[in-house]
Amino acid sequence: MEIRAITYFCTLNTPETTLPRVGAFLAEADRAFQAADVRVQSRRVAGGALNTLGVTPADLPLFAARLRQSCDAVGIRYAALGVLSAGDDPAYLSALVDVFGGQGIFASAEIASYAHGINLAWLGEVAAAKVRFSRLAPDGGTNLYFCGSANVPSGTPFFPAAYHDGGAERFALAIEAADLAYMAFRGAGTPDQARRRLIAFVERAAAQLVPIAEQLAAAHGVAFGGLDFSFAPYPGEQSSLAAAMEHLGVQVGGAGALAAAALIMNAVEAADFPRCGFSGLMLPVLEDTRLGERAAEGALSVNDLLLYSAVCGTGLDCIPLAGDVPTETLAAILLDVASLALRLDKPLTARLMPLPNKQVGDPTDFTFEYFVPSRVMAVRGSLASGAFGSGNTFTVQPR
Numbered sequence: 001m002e003i004r005a006i007t008y009f010c011t012l013n014t015p016e017t018t019l020p021r022v023g024a025f026l027a028e029a030d031r032a033f034q035a036a037d038v039r040v041q042s043r044r045v046a047g048g049a050l051n052t053l054g055v056t057p058a059d060l061p062l063f064a065a066r067l068r069q070s071c072d073a074v075g076i077r078y079a080a081l082g083v084l085s086a087g088d089d090p091a092y093l094s095a096l097v098d099v100f101g102g103q104g105i106f107a108s109a110e111i112a113s114y115a116h117g118i119n120l121a122w123l124g125e126v127a128a129a130k131v132r133f134s135r136l137a138p139d140g141g142t143n144l145y146f147c148g149s150a151n152v153p154s155g156t157p158f159f160p161a162a163y164h165d166g167g168a169e170r171f172a173l174a175i176e177a178a179d180l181a182y183m184a185f186r187g188a189g190t191p192d193q194a195r196r197r198l199i200a201f202v203e204r205a206a207a208q209l210v211p212i213a214e215q216l217a218a219a220h221g222v223a224f225g226g227l228d229f230s231f232a233p234y235p236g237e238q239s240s241l242a243a244a245m246e247h248l249g250v251q252v253g254g255a256g257a258l259a260a261a262a263l264i265m266n267a268v269e270a271a272d273f274p275r276c277g278f279s280g281l282m283l284p285v286l287e288d289t290r291l292g293e294r295a296a297e298g299a300l301s302v303n304d305l306l307l308y309s310a311v312c313g314t315g316l317d318c319i320p321l322a323g324d325v326p327t328e329t330l331a332a333i334l335l336d337v338a339s340l341a342l343r344l345d346k347p348l349t350a351r352l353m354p355l356p357n358k359q360v361g362d363p364t365d366f367t368f369e370y371f372v373p374s375r376v377m378a379v380r381g382s383l384a385s386g387a388f389g390s391g392n393t394f395t396v397q398p399r
Helices: 015-035 057-074 091-099 120-134 141-145 178-185 191-220 241-246 257-270 289-297 302-312 327-343
Strands: 002-009 043-046 078-084 105-112 146-150 170-176 223-229 315-322 348-355
Touching: 002 015, 015 043, 015 057, 015 170, 015 191, 057 078, 057 091, 057 105, 078 091, 091 105, 091 120, 105 120, 105 141, 105 327, 120 141, 120 146, 120 327, 120 348, 141 146, 141 348, 146 327, 170 191, 178 191, 178 241, 191 223, 191 257, 241 257, 241 289, 257 302, 302 315, 302 327, 315 327, 327 348
Parallel strands: 002 043, 043 078, 078 105, 105 146, 170 223, 315 348
Antiparallel strands: 002 170, 146 348
8 A cells, every 4th residue: 555646735826835835745744654654656736726727728838837847846746737617718628738748737627517517518628638638749648637527526636636626725645555455355255354354454554544644734734635545556466456356256347347346335435534535446447457458358348447437436547549539439438427427426537548540459558657558448439419419518417
């Protein structure tokens, strides 16, 4: 178990004056966890609604450069500009093309909420932006910095979905803990034993982390938002959530895998810890060794991953797609994620990654430390005609 990120939530309108204080807090927090033998992989900061930054779309790239410079000066590795909503100027999406030309600046676009419903025209704008972002780097990896966000609450520490609600500043921990599930399930004789072992591992980890976080909160007068235990994976067999699921006796992509996902979610819900964000399954194809293998074999589909999200996951994350995937197909996938999030009243994201000059079945070839080998996945569907091609807004009520 490691801390993927200590994420601090605040307004970012004046990074030159705000971030020295935030950076000092994050540095102290990093030292406190490291002293307890818990590795911290990154320090991060997240802002609020992107339209509250006080900059026009034309000025956004210059502001992002200021933010990057301020982060570098105080040891903050990643920053999230915030979230775009359907009512915002689509020019902000276009401006992100120049923002993402640099490294370490993230953003998200809301694709569903109970306040705004699902705006079909906006889904098309977001899908088109994903295609533009994919062409910014030869390997198509720029969409790593961007996702569609459906019903995601503020204070979620995992990027790109992280954003601040504009209220009191706080911090939260994004936990990389797929190895806990792997250890819990390996050698478990019954489903109940596997579940009880996972609960115990999560609670033991939380008992180590929470007192340190609460001491930091008290010392600095900043709220502690909680832990996001989403079992984030890391390249390697023993840190693969999919490999952990297969220790239960199923194959990811095959019959029975949904039951494994449900068992993990029941364990997370039963564990006693202050929670935030997703606190569910995190199944990013390009970050999980076994998922990457199953996708390369053709045994795992995009719809399989969406099905697992129904019992509780983080959505569709790091999905390698063909470089010429139609915008209408991307919009249809976003529509499914948006509708599932509202119907089940749960947070989901879609980080779809069209890869330039790649076709279905082609191997991926990233050199990013968090990515594993896989192959481009097949998808079908379109929002080009019919009622869903109208560009209107509609609502989905929870069950």
